[in-house]
Amino acid sequence: MEKIYLDYNASTPISPEVAEAMKPLLDQFYGNPSALHWAGLPVKELLLQARTQVAELIGCSPREVIFTSGGSEANNLALKGYYFKNRHKGNHIITSKIEHPAIMNPCKFLEQIGAKVTYVDVDRDGKVTLEAIKKEITEETILISIMHSNNETGTLQPIKEIGELAQQFGLAFHTDASQSVGKVPVNVNDLKVDMLTIAGHKLYAPKGIGALYIREGFHLEPLIHGAGHEFGLRAGTENTLLAVGLGKACEMAKQHVEDCGIKDLTDYFWIQLKEKIGNQVVLNGHPKDRLPNTLNVSFVGRVGQALLDAIPQLAASTGSACHAGSIELSPVLKEMGVSEEVGMGAIRFSLGRYTTKDEIDQVVESIKRIL
Known part of the structure; x- marks a missing residue:
């Protein structure tokens, strides 16, 4: 054998189409996308194209897509960023007992600095129930984070229903969709989510690139402070090479997801x-x-x-x-x-x-x- x-x-392996899309960034397009001259402007266009390709896969505006170094950073930005910016409203977060460590460990960190986190049970099939979440909501609750699909069993959670529950109580709702984007249809409006995590290397893009969808109007505290890159939410010159790879991977995923x-x-x-x-x-x-x-x-x-x-x-x-x-x-x-x-x-x-x-x-x- x-x-x-x-x-x-x-x-996942990097798909040939993704590798081909990235090649020009290795020699031809080397400028800083923030530079307003002949070397920077074409790179800025490629970055916008990549952001648009990601947005089109999940049904949002390009301005709602923040490039990150991967799913773990996107999860950390969602949880910590929302908590730091909104803890004046309350300090309670609800998640599940079967989340990826990229959710569990940020939650444990936040507990050390004053957050209260409730980890709800799942049933025999690995599903969270609406009742389990609803009974844990208090006046201090500000955020719910439930994974779209479990990385070990593949079980899909009732995200749309949880999103509707979150809207009913005026709560922010985040889902870690690292495993599901590119494998099943994902539309942020259909799912009723306010934040959604994407990991590039789960859908035939390189490792070291991901994205966080943040619904317009939701405010987060950046984890990395500096200049105004990524709409002020992630300082540092953009990794255009890998962003272009993720964009192409998302474009390809649209063709394969059905x-x-x-x-x-x-x-x-x-x-x-x-x-x-x-x-x-x-x-x-x-x-x-x-x-x-x-x-x-x-x-x-x-x-x-x-x-x-x-x-x-x-x-x-x-x-x-x-x-x-x-x-x-x-x-x-x-x-x-x-x-x-x-x-x-x-x-x-x-x-x-x-x-x-x-x-x-x-x-x-x-x-x-x-x-």
């Missing part, structure tokens, strides 16, 4: 696993409301990492951690109520634009042979 990559949720090919392949993968392995394999996450490329399964009574170690040609991941012979269950699966016997055998397979049916067949046969 040759090398097979089924870890697209961890990172394509059912990856979902069909993921469904085929799950069917083959059930047919060849039977009751030894169980699904983690919602059976339907999940990312079309994500398949998180547990091989009952086995250790997921040991299985992956036995197939060194396969790139996939497991949320559980191994420490000196003991298994620490993935925090996400733990919060979902998955037992240790099932959870320790979890593997996340995430498919992508370049995955083939032949690769899936090879992986299924390899797993069957090992089991």
